[in-house]
Amino acid sequence: MKILFYLTIFPYISFGWGEKGHHIIVQIAKKHINKNIQDSVNKYLDDITWENASTWMDNIRRIPEYAFLKNWHYINIEQNMPYDSIKTGADNIYVQLQLTINRLKNKNILTKKQITYNLKILFHLIGDFHQPLHVGYGIDRGGNDVKIDFLGKHSNLHAIWDADIIEQTNISFELVNTLTNKKKYALSLKKSDINLMHWMIQTRKLLNFVYHFTNPINYSYINKSKSIIQHQLALAGIRLAIILNTIFS
Template sequence: MVLWNLKSISIFSYVIAYFCLNSQSTWAFGQNGHRIVAHIAEAYLTPKTEKAIKQITGKYQLAQLATWPDEIKSEPSWDYAKPWHYISIDDNESFESLNRSPNGDILSALVHFERVLTNSKTTQSNKWQALAFYTHLVGDIHQPLHVGYRNDRGGNDIAVKWFEKNSNLHAVWDTELIENQRLSYKDYASFINIATSSQVTSWQKASYLDWAKESKAIRKQAYDFNNIDSDIPQLSYKYTYQKTKIINQRLLIAGVRLAGKLNSFFD
């Protein structure tokens, strides 16, 4: 049985914890990836939704909350939340018949936090936490390797060389492809936020299951190492050129969809 116990901590304590943790080393989408998704989402929020979110976050931006669910991974008391960031499924399996983890997964977590956010009886501190998790997980499910293979833990067990530096495939897709652009999260979001109105409408119609199916369908492209004959794939310019297009599209779609969901919750 999944334990959805939300910790009862004051808003002030959350904010202090955020800035203490934010001064430590970065986590895996990476911090900027999640901030990009959140920043794009803010451009599509209705005024009523913006007001509702401000009542939860105070003076802090959605992008500041977005990285918190990764930062608390260093706290053993939050270990039970780790399975919420992904779902494991092989190519020959379907989501409809999948033997889902009893500890939860990203699909069940998204549904749960939607219920928390839309429940009028939810406390303010639990809404803060739920909004942080929800914002973060919308980003995660659009990163193809968060809908990953069991045998390599979503690419975490695939060792690669990233411009001669030791890394793994999951880290490349969570962080390296984005950081390679050498942009602030606000500039990055501005550069890729070129969705048409018809795209926004189409993307926002999709369900959580649709999101997961999309990531499952495109994840094989992460393993296309251009036929490199090496025990450890050497990833650099060609791989970056090909895969950055994919990750940029997923970041944009995630931001647009996050806004659509938040608007449906609060407006």
């Protein structure tokens, strides 16, 4: 299948899932790996919690020495364009997540500091990768240019999917964890395949719903979005567990 990626040159500020969403993802992952693998990860994180590791990439975004990471949070692929191979070394989430996983698979040639660094990137990018607008369209900068009235607040489409809906609907670890007990998530974990292209295409299919809204945003849209977000957080957590199992087994 030929795939053509159109990557825009326009950067944008985006914080996929916000702090709460990223925390939920790593908490889900931790529930689905055994203690030996948890201990291996903890050895490299030292005194850094999984939660803090998951938001490190957002917390350092305004530090000049880390400016090169800013484009790693997303990829822009225009609507109705066919998919194509992505150039090695491109500054987008698809390429950098794959490179990070590959580096960690070969962790025996890395220093402890390098492994810690790559784990922090993995923890964050796997979350962003499951936020539909982080694999969205460059023409509106991943929804950042789509102005929204969200419950009386001026916002944009990207922002409400990053954090506003999570906060407004009280999405929690407990709610998302309940989902992961369902058969389809157990099957995902059992398959243990890491297929970033398949995962990205799955997430992009959600864009049809994401853009199907009235403005101001109504509660019907918010409630449907809540279900999708919980599903995406659960998938991201399960898939992070799959990756960690592969790296540290």
